[in-house]
Amino acid sequence: MAGIDGYEATLKILLIGNSNVGKSSLLLRFTDDSFLPQDDIAATIGVDFKVQDMLFEGKKYKLTIWDTAGHERFRTLTSSYYRGAQGVILVYDVSNRETFDQLENWFDELRTYCRNKDVVKMIVGNKVDKEEQRVISRREAEAYARKSHTLFLECSAKTRYGVKEAFEELVKKIIETPSLWQKRPSPSNNIDLTRPKDDGKQDDGCNC
Numbered sequence: 001m002a003g004i005d006g007y008e009a010t011l012k013i014l015l016i017g018n019s020n021v022g023k024s025s026l027l028l029r030f031t032d033d034s035f036l037p038q039d040d041i042a043a044t045i046g047v048d049f050k051v052q053d054m055l056f057e058g059k060k061y062k063l064t065i066w067d068t069a070g071h072e073r074f075r076t077l078t079s080s081y082y083r084g085a086q087g088v089i090l091v092y093d094v095s096n097r098e099t100f101d102q103l104e105n106w107f108d109e110l111r112t113y114c115r116n117k118d119v120v121k122m123i124v125g126n127k128v129d130k131e132e133q134r135v136i137s138r139r140e141a142e143a144y145a146r147k148s149h150t151l152f153l154e155c156s157a158k159t160r161y162g163v164k165e166a167f168e169e170l171v172k173k174i175i176e177t178p179s180l181w182q183k184r185p186s187p188s189n190n191i192d193l194t195r196p197k198d199d200g201k202q203d204d205g206c207n208c
């Protein structure tokens with residue numbers, strides 16, 4: 001049932017991946033349907049986030065999408081941006097093998113900070129408009145995603161190809177996993193004094 005604000009739920013989605021793969025560009029394309037050329041888009045410092053409504057099967061969801069800096073020296077708030085996430089998009093650049101090979105490091109970080117096994121993960125190969133410079137085939141990435149039990153999609157923030165679909169598929173999977181976003185029913189509104197203050201349990205995504 002929708003809350004008084006009209007939203008079924010607020011979902012937290014993170015974008016992670018190496019610097020320059022196009023995380024900020026994917027976010028901008030999805031929320032503002034625009035694309036900034038090379039010189040106009042600055043490297044993300046720390047964390048940025050945008051809020052976007054999404055209608056799914058007649059119900060309204062509020063998405064908070066967090067864009068994190070790919071560059072090591074700007075990554076100071078790691079555990080706080082993983083906290084409460086229900087979906088994570090791991091981005092690589094199809095024209096840059098290093099960004100694909102380093103997905104393994106991003107999975108390691110995810111395992112460190114996000115211990116909820118239900119969190120929905122999606123690998124996204126960006127910049128498919130650079131077909132002549134492509135070094136990671138769709139087939140290779142699909143095989144890796146299958147092995148990692150992760151959703152997979154290719155897209156281009158520049159041409160908009162696949163961008164909306166990526167977010168929609170991720171949100172659909174989150175919605176199909178109620179343990180990620182539905183609050184556990186409380187037997188009463190009383191405070192349970194028998195429960196330890198910090199028992200490590202959380203109602204939302206990551207237990208971090």
Ligand SMILES: Nc1nc2c(ncn2[C@@H]2O[C@H](COP(=O)(O)OP(=O)(O)OP(=O)(O)O)[C@@H](O)[C@H]2O)c(=O)[nH]1
Binds near residue numbers: 024042158159
């Ligand atoms: N050709 C092409 N270029 C893209 C695409 N997406 C992003 N770019 C370019 O790639 C560069 C990096 O994009 P960003 O969105 O800043 O990358 P980022 O992953 O957010 O980088 P950090 O903030 O450093 O982590 C910019 O010059 C973008 O214009 C795409 O789909 N196609």
